[in-house]
Amino acid sequence: DAGITQSPRHKVTETGTPVTLRCHQTENHRYMYWYRQDPGHGLRLIHYSYGVKDTDKGEVSDGYSVSRSKTEDFLLTLESATSSQTSVYFCAISASNNLNTEAFFGQGTRLTVV
Amino acid sequence: KQEVTQIPAALSVPEGENLVLNCSFTDSAIYNLQWFRQDPGKGLTSLLLIQSSQREQTSGRLNASLDKSSGRSTLYIAASQPGDSATYLCCEYSGAGSYQLTFGKGTKLSVIP
Numbered sequence: 001d002a003g004i005t006q007s008p009r010h011k012v013t014e015t016g017t018p019v020t021l022r023c024h025q026t027e028n029h030r031y032m033y034w035y036r037q038d039p040g041h042g043l044r045l046i047h048y049s050y051g052v053k054d055t056d057k058g059e060v061s062d063g064y065s066v067s068r069s070k071t072e073d074f075l076l077t078l079e080s081a082t083s084s085q086t087s088v089y090f091c092a093i094s095a096s097n098n099l100n101t102e103a104f105f106g107q108g109t110r111l112t113v114v
Numbered sequence: 115k116q117e118v119t120q121i122p123a124a125l126s127v128p129e130g131e132n133l134v135l136n137c138s139f140t141d142s143a144i145y146n147l148q149w150f151r152q153d154p155g156k157g158l159t160s161l162l163l164i165q166s167s168q169r170e171q172t173s174g175r176l177n178a179s180l181d182k183s184s185g186r187s188t189l190y191i192a193a194s195q196p197g198d199s200a201t202y203l204c205c206e207y208s209g210a211g212s213y214q215l216t217f218g219k220g221t222k223l224s225v226i227p
Contacts, residue, residue: 042219105158
């Protein structure tokens with residue numbers, strides 16, 4: 001699993017509550033990504049990070065924020081969860097010393113907003 | 115915005131058949147292309163990575179090719195087995211100032227015993 005841990009693995013939350021998902025890596029890789037996966041849409045990029053405190057938006061960033069205060073941790077926060085954010089969330093990492101490197105994924109977090 | 119397309123969306127073949135999965139991309143500045151496998155309810159497992167300077171990579175029964183000029187990649191699976199049944203996703207990495215990984219929607223493969 002390339003040293004990637006996502007937590008929690010499953011979560012049920014109520015509409016309007018804040019939710020934070022955590023991605024932790026042990027590889028010291030520079031790039032980290034948050035994706036959501038939904039039937040019919042595939043994997044869509046939410047936010048990504050290219051270094052500590054360096055983040056940028058992906059194609060579906062509305063309603064989400066991220067933080068990266070340490071190389072090993074990338075947090076995804078839903079400020080006020082909505083039912084449309086029910087999804088499976090994946091974290092990915094890739095190295096920076098050579099751009100031609102593999103990306104590795106975590107096992108995913110299944111989030112249900114009721 | 116980069117786009118990655120995988121056709122067909124689903125494919126069913128008898129066991130033992132050789133098959134090809136297709137991936138097309140619009141990014142002319144592609145850095146690398148990676149193939150993944152995803153089993154139901156699971157994460158993505160990396161299968162093969164092709165760097166932009168390479169034309170193909172092989173691992174066991176799998177062979178992936180990359181043609182940057184035509185914007186296409188193929189994943190060839192030899193002597194398919196029921197255990198190969200999964201969704202296969204291709205992903206292109208554009209290092210041209212964006213650092214983003216762009217995925218196709220995948221091809222769901224079923225290998226019938």
